[in-house]
């Protein structure tokens with residue numbers, strides 16, 4: 425079997441966003457995909473935390489801001505094409521210090537964000553925070569209101585992207601890629617569980633599963649899985665903003681009175697078990713932020729594995745193999761970064777010099793220098 429054009433391994437938000445943009449450019453695209461119970465994109469909170477996630481200058485910061493701004497555009501495009509909503513919601517984010525001890529850390533982040541754009545954030549004391557969100561705990565000492573860190577529904581985004589790539593003519597091969605065949609530094613074939621496919625250019629977008637896959641090429645990918653669990657509840661006490669604590673827990677208000685509670689963090693774990701202790705931690709963190717959640721109904725719980733690199737930046741660009749590109753390692757921000765990554769990465773694959781330059785800080789080669 426011969427796959428013409430671009431072959432993408434991995435049907436998470438990265439693989440699908442790249443496929444979507446390539447298909448819009450009339451490229452031929454094959455997606456190799458095997459469903460995994462810990463696919464990060466199906467587990468995500470859907471926050472577009474472009475400012476929330478940054479405490480210091482980073483080459484990823486301007487890209488994150490750009491991606492956040494692109495999401496409503498992609499949401500509209502996907503709707504026009506598929507008639508599917510992805511619930512892009514302008515529920516801005518409040519980052520809270522749950523105790524006095526956490527205030528200095530939050531203040532430092534506030535100063536950094538204000539040095540970049542003072543108009544997009546506000547510093548609030550505890551009382552001002554509770555004026556915005558009356559059900560928050562009395563002990564919340566201070567917060568930063570980030571006006572434009574909105575959200576989408578990650579699962580709906582995935583459904584819409586799948587539908588879009590199918591409508592635009594992608595070939596979908598529902599099979600796991602197990603190995604590559606190469607001649608010198610050129611990949612000639614990929615092997616799945618059943619078939620050998622000749623390929624022209626291959627993009628590896630397999631999230632936290634990348635390390636195992638690349639080991640068949642003797643490529644050491646400095647990345648590990650970070651398992652995270654979430655719980656969904658339904659509450660008649662409304663929340664209008666995403667609430668994010670300085671220690672990384674969050675409440676994200678979804679449609680139909682639902683609130684997503686996230687997320688635990690277990691480095692080097694990649695099983696698909698939601699544990700009692702994980703759920704207990706999430707619920708007690710949630711009630712410490714918003715005591716009224718004690719009466720909420722538990723609807724669902726799940727987990728996924730985030731792909732984290734050694735230096736925290738994603739890997740986007742070339743590999744030591746001339747026709748194999750890598751797009752992985754987006755850790756806690758893959759939903760946020762998917763919009764711009766799809767655009768930039770597809771332009772890079774089509775030879776655009778500016779896109780190549782912008783992806784320079786994220787090259788795989790940085791780990792070998």
Ligand SMILES: Cc1cc2nc3c(=O)[nH]c(=O)nc-3n(C[C@H](O)[C@H](O)[C@H](O)COP(=O)(O)OP(=O)(O)OC[C@H]3O[C@@H](n4cnc5c(N)ncnc54)[C@H](O)[C@@H]3O)c2cc1C
Pocket residue numbers: 433434435436437438439456457458459460462463464465466467468469470471472473599600601602629630631632633634637651652653654686687727728729730731751752753754755756757758759760761
């Ligand atoms: C609990 C949790 C909460 C999160 N919350 C947010 C959030 O609020 N905002 C945000 O921006 N990000 C969030 N993230 C991070 C985000 O989900 C990830 O960064 C992003 O989904 C990574 O996408 P990906 O496509 O690289 O990987 P994945 O979504 O894991 O997709 C990789 C896909 O490749 C497939 N695959 C793997 N190996 C093979 C193979 N050999 N052959 C064929 N197919 C293969 C897998 O089945 C999988 O579906 C969260 C993550 C978790 C776990």
